[in-house]
Every structure is written in C-alpha cells, then in structure tokens.
Amino acid sequence: MRTNVFISGxxxxxxxxxxxxAQCGIDVTVxxxxxxxxxxxxxxxxxxxxxEILDSLDVIESVFENGHKISDLELTELKNVKAEPEHSVMTYSILPSDYPFSLMIHHETLKGILLNKAKGYPSFxxxxxxxxxxxxxxxxxxxxxxxxxxxEIECDFIIGAEGRNSVTRDYMGVSVKEKKYNHHFLTVTFPRPEKMVKGKIISTYQSFLGLFPLPDNEVRSVYLIPAGEYKSLRKKPISEFHKLYKKMCPDLEGFVDQIKDWKQIQLMVPLKYHSDTYVKDHLAIIxxxxxxxxxxxxxxxxxxxxxGDVLGELLCDMHKKDKLDPSNLEWYPKVRRKRVSHQMHLSHLSALVYSYPYRPIGWLRGRSLQRMEKDTVSHYKQMLNISGLGLWRETLYDRMIQGGILPMRNGTITGEEKDNTTFTQTQDYPWKETEALQ
Ligand SMILES: Cc1cc2nc3c(=O)[nH]c(=O)nc-3n(C[C@H](O)[C@H](O)[C@H](O)COP(=O)(O)OP(=O)(O)OC[C@H]3O[C@@H](n4cnc5c(N)ncnc54)[C@H](O)[C@@H]3O)c2cc1C
Known part of the structure; x- marks a missing residue:
C-alpha cells in the first residue's frame, strides 16, 4: 500500500x-x-x-448544532460564611473575531464530525x-x-498524532520530561439547571470547582483534589461527593445528586511537557x-x-508547488513552538494560582482576578492569549497592576493594538509570502 501522508492516531x-x-487532494491515510x-x-x-479553523474546514455548522457557546467565564471566590463572595467576569466578547466566544462540545462528537466530513473525500x-x-x-x-x-504502508511523510504515548516520537529518538502537579481532578458530566449557561469557576482558598455547560442541559465539572486523595475519597458514600459540589454551588442541588456511582467519575492527572523536537527528516509530531x-x-x-491546521496548510502548499523536500517541515515548529510555549506558560500559571491551599493565596487570587477584569489591557491580553487568536505578552507592569501596586487602566484597546497582537495570515503561514519552499 502507498499513501502520500500517513497519520498515526x-x-x-x-x-x-x-x-x-484530504480537502486539498493529498492522499492521506489515518x-x-x-x-x-x-x-x-x-x-x-x-x-x-x-x-475559525473549523470554519475553514467547512464543519462549523455541525459544530454549532452540537455545541454550547460560552461568551463569559464567571469567577467566584467564596469567603467565609459571613463575607460576600467576590465575583469577576472574563469575557470573550471583546475579541476581534467572527467567533468571540468559546464552545463546549463532546470530544467524541467533534471527532465524529471531522471523520464524517473527511470520509467524503476520495483521497482520505x-x-x-x-x-x-x-x-x-x-x-x-x-x-x-x-x-x-x-x-505495511509506504509514504512520503509520517505524522505522529498518537497523543501522550507516541510511537513516532520514539522512532524520532525524542524524549520528553514530564512535570507533575501537587493536585489531581475529579471530572464528571451531569444534568445542569437550564439557567446555568455561562462557564463558572468557583474557588475557596482550599478548593476549586469548574462548571462548563454542554448542550442538552448537561454540564462538565472538574473538582480539584490533592494528589493521592482519590482512593480514600472513593471509599466514602457518593453522597459525600454531592456535598462537596453543593457546598461550592448550592444551585446544583437535585442535579449533581443524579450521579449514582463513583464509577461515573473520572480521575484526571494533569501533566505538562514540551518536546524540543517537532520534526525530524520526513517525520513530524503534533x-x-x-x-x-x-x-x-x-x-x-x-x-x-x-x-493540525499549520502543518496541514504547509503540506498542502508543498504538494501544490511540488516542493516536497522534508526540510520544508521546519516551518511548522517555526510557527507553533513559540505560541505553544506561551499557552503552556499561561496554563501552568493558572494551575499554580489554584494549587496552594493557603488563605493569603486565595485572598491574592480574588483580588488579582477582580483587577484583571477591570484593567482593560490585562483583561484583553488574558482573553486574547487563551483564545489562540493572537499573542500579547504580559509584562511586570501588568502584574503590578493586577497585584494592586499600580493603578488600573480603563482606556479602550486601540485598533492598532488589536492589529499588532492578532495573528495575521502571514504569521500563521509565513512560507506563503516567500519563495522559501524547497
Ligand atoms: C484524561 C484526559 C483529560 C483531558 N482533559 C482535558 C481538558 O479538560 N481540557 C483540554 O483542553 N484538554 C484535555 N485533555 C487533553 C486533550 O484531550 C488533548 O490535548 C487532545 O485530545 C490532544 O489531541 P491529540 O489528537 O493530540 O491526542 P489524542 O486525543 O490523545 O489522540 C490520539 C489518538 O491516537 C490513538 N493512538 C495512540 N497510539 C496509537 C498507535 N500506536 N496507532 C494508532 N493509533 C494510536 C489513540 O487511540 C487516540 O485516539 C485531556 C487529556 C486526557 C488524556
């Protein structure tokens, strides 16, 4: 058997x-x-x-039909019984995109949409x-x-998309160094109150509950526990799990109780690693x-x-121009590595912010989040950076504002600032502007 591009995973x-x-006519085998x-x-x-990428792949309608849009994320820091909770709201609606929101969709549903679409192309x-x-x-x-x-399959290019245990990565001789965290998560989906339509993060100085509405009045939840506590927790009756949730979010009364067995609840162990190498000869990992x-x-x-989008566009252009030298693959990490590093850094910081169960940290977090919401530049940077639409690095100045050392900014973000920090087509696919393909 022969194919142009083989994808493992x-x-x-x-x-x-x-x-x-497949959409650009390349013979591809998954x-x-x-x-x-x-x-x-x-x-x-x-x-x-x-x-935006799913729109370019012509599947956005199906994604909308099967997803739940989330424009706002409500962050609530619960204090003791006497004090009022502190709320802040981070919104995607300020972003310059046709899609200024996020969307929750069942993972397997999204895979099904992509696979069904791909099967319509004869070269897939x-x-x-x-x-x-x-x-x-x-x-x-x-x-x-x-x-x-x-x-056996013979191919021009091999792409490793096998997730955490990658045969392709091993063949490339690349190893990764895993970082573990001091906490794990319990995660489960269950029915939600109809009015719960925004994303919610509820925290106290020592606990964290994330609630992300799915379609069909369901909600995905993630609850932080100290690493190693899962086994002892599971020995308790399931009603103890319900109590943890209802203490953080009383609106879940009658909903979380519909979880009848610990077996429905999955343990999620967060990890972090970033390989030095993305590409070797005619192989790449994504x-x-x-x-x-x-x-x-x-x-x-x-x-x-x-x-997948950046590497796909690159391979399409290489085939269109008949420039199949594997050294062209290096354009893929040139675009992706810096963006990935920054998003990993943001995710890591968010994790640290919720990881340590001490009152002063909870207090500082509540205060910083409120100031981040109100400081126009910090708010915009945070939403832009997590959205994937652009990159605007946080500075010490921003952190000092968030920490309450400097006054907040309340001006608007200018069109020029937006333009300079949102990825352009040229930044997404820089090889197109040059005759650089070999
Ligand atoms: C338990 C868990 C919870 C997660 N929770 C979140 C979350 O809350 N939010 C978030 O953004 N991300 C989360 N992630 C991460 C997210 O799911 C992944 O980043 C994303 O799925 C990566 O996609 P992928 O295609 O690279 O890898 P995967 O989704 O892992 O897909 C790899 C595929 O390759 C297949 N495969 C593996 N080896 C081979 C082989 N040798 N031959 C053929 N096929 C093979 C696998 O069966 C799998 O289908 C979670 C991941 C895990 C494992």
Whole structure:
C-alpha cells in the first residue's frame, strides 16, 4: 500500500490534519488504534481560533448544532460564611473575531464530525482498530486488531498524532520530561439547571470547582483534589461527593445528586511537557505527542487543532508547488513552538494560582482576578492569549497592576493594538509570502 501522508492516531489532532489534507487532494491515510468512540473524558472546550479553523474546514455548522457557546467565564471566590463572595467576569466578547466566544462540545462528537466530513473525500483513507507498530524510514508496519493482520504502508511523510504515548516520537529518538502537579481532578458530566449557561469557576482558598455547560442541559465539572486523595475519597458514600459540589454551588442541588456511582467519575492527572523536537527528516509530531498542557486554561485539544491546521496548510502548499523536500517541515515548529510555549506558560500559571491551599493565596487570587477584569489591557491580553487568536505578552507592569501596586487602566484597546497582537495570515503561514519552499 502507498499513501502520500500517513497519520498515526485518529484523535482530534490527527483528524484535523487528515481532513485538511484530504480537502486539498493529498492522499492521506489515518490509522486509529480504537474501534470507535471512547468513553474516556478528554478536552471539550473549543477556543475562538479553533472555531475559525473549523470554519475553514467547512464543519462549523455541525459544530454549532452540537455545541454550547460560552461568551463569559464567571469567577467566584467564596469567603467565609459571613463575607460576600467576590465575583469577576472574563469575557470573550471583546475579541476581534467572527467567533468571540468559546464552545463546549463532546470530544467524541467533534471527532465524529471531522471523520464524517473527511470520509467524503476520495483521497482520505481511515483504518480503525489499527495500531501503528513500527516505523522504518518511509515504511510503517500496522496491525489490524480485528482481523489480526499485519500490513505495511509506504509514504512520503509520517505524522505522529498518537497523543501522550507516541510511537513516532520514539522512532524520532525524542524524549520528553514530564512535570507533575501537587493536585489531581475529579471530572464528571451531569444534568445542569437550564439557567446555568455561562462557564463558572468557583474557588475557596482550599478548593476549586469548574462548571462548563454542554448542550442538552448537561454540564462538565472538574473538582480539584490533592494528589493521592482519590482512593480514600472513593471509599466514602457518593453522597459525600454531592456535598462537596453543593457546598461550592448550592444551585446544583437535585442535579449533581443524579450521579449514582463513583464509577461515573473520572480521575484526571494533569501533566505538562514540551518536546524540543517537532520534526525530524520526513517525520513530524503534533498535538499531545509533542506537548501536553495542564488543563486549567482549556488548551489541550485546541493546541492539537492548531498544530493540525499549520502543518496541514504547509503540506498542502508543498504538494501544490511540488516542493516536497522534508526540510520544508521546519516551518511548522517555526510557527507553533513559540505560541505553544506561551499557552503552556499561561496554563501552568493558572494551575499554580489554584494549587496552594493557603488563605493569603486565595485572598491574592480574588483580588488579582477582580483587577484583571477591570484593567482593560490585562483583561484583553488574558482573553486574547487563551483564545489562540493572537499573542500579547504580559509584562511586570501588568502584574503590578493586577497585584494592586499600580493603578488600573480603563482606556479602550486601540485598533492598532488589536492589529499588532492578532495573528495575521502571514504569521500563521509565513512560507506563503516567500519563495522559501524547497
Ligand atoms: C484524561 C484526559 C483529560 C483531558 N482533559 C482535558 C481538558 O479538560 N481540557 C483540554 O483542553 N484538554 C484535555 N485533555 C487533553 C486533550 O484531550 C488533548 O490535548 C487532545 O485530545 C490532544 O489531541 P491529540 O489528537 O493530540 O491526542 P489524542 O486525543 O490523545 O489522540 C490520539 C489518538 O491516537 C490513538 N493512538 C495512540 N497510539 C496509537 C498507535 N500506536 N496507532 C494508532 N493509533 C494510536 C489513540 O487511540 C487516540 O485516539 C485531556 C487529556 C486526557 C488524556
């Protein structure tokens, strides 16, 4: 068998790339280990940049039909019983995009939308229940687990999109150094009150609950626990879990109680790593194969989509111009590495802010968030940077404002500031402007 581009792994990253390549007529083969949808929870929040990409892939209507839009994130810091809670609201609506909001969608639904669309293109080939076992130069050995058959594919390019355990990354000889955190998360979806339509983060100095509405009146929840506490928690009756949630959000009375068994609740262990190498010869890695991010800022699957978009556009141009020298692949990390590093840094900071169960840290967090909401530049920078639409680095000056050392700014963000900090087509795909492809 022969194909132009072989993709190992049909997760969000592999399918985004596969669809994009199929749309420009490249012969692409995706092998996916699993037979069908997985019950394991993975990311569900789409950021504005990913929505723009899904629009360019002509699937945005289906995404809207199956998703729940979130414009505002409400952040509530609960104090003791006597003090009023502190609220702040961070909004996507200030962003310069046709999609100034995020969107919650079931992970497997999104994969289904991408896969169904891709299957409509004759140059797209999909092998479910098929594991990439071995890579040797331009040859890949695959095993179809259902038929218990092994076969080989010859290809020009090999893309590793296998997530955290990547055969392609191993073949490239690349290792990653994992950073673990002092906390884990419990995560579960359950019915929500109809009026709960905004994203909510509720915290005390020692606990954290994130609530992200899904369609069909469901809500995805994430609850922070100290690392290692899961086993002892699971020994308690499920009503103890309900109590933890209702203490943070009384509106969940009658809703969270519909979870009847600990088995419905998944443990999520946050990790972080960023590979030094994205590309080697005719091989490249995307998504979780190359970077894994703490889930606090909801970036994981967005980074996979954005990798797939940039690498896909590059491979399409290489094929269109018949410039197939593998050294062209280096354009992909040139665009992605800096953006990924910054988003990982933001996610890491958000994680640290909620990680330490001390009253002064809770107090500082509440105050900083309120000032971040009210300081126009800080608010804009935070939303722009998590949206994926652009990059505007935070400075010491911003941090001093957020910390209450300097006064807040209340002017508007100028058109020029917006233009200078939002990614342009040229920044997304810089090779197009030059005759640089080999
Ligand atoms: C438990 C968990 C919870 C998460 N929660 C969040 C969250 O709350 N927010 C967020 O933004 N992100 C979250 N993430 C991260 C997010 O899901 C990932 O960043 C995103 O799915 C990455 O997409 P991907 O396509 O790179 O990898 P994956 O989604 O991991 O897809 C890789 C695919 O490759 C397949 N595969 C693996 N090895 C092989 C092989 N040898 N041959 C063939 N196929 C193979 C796998 O079966 C899988 O389908 C979470 C991840 C995990 C694991």
């Amino acid at each position: 049909g997760g969000i990253g592999g399918l985004t790339l596969g669809l994009k390549l 092998a996916e280990r699993l037979p069908g949808p997985s019950p394991i929870y993975k990311g569900e929040l789409l950021q504005p940049k990913s929505l 080939h999909y092998h479910p229940q098929t594991v990439c076992k071995e890579i040797h130069d331009h040859r890949v050995t695959l095993e179809n687990r259902k038929k218990k058959e092994t076969f 998504g979780d194969a190359v970077h894994t991010v703490h889930p606090m800022a909801g970036e994981g699957m967005n980074m996979a989509i954005q990798d």
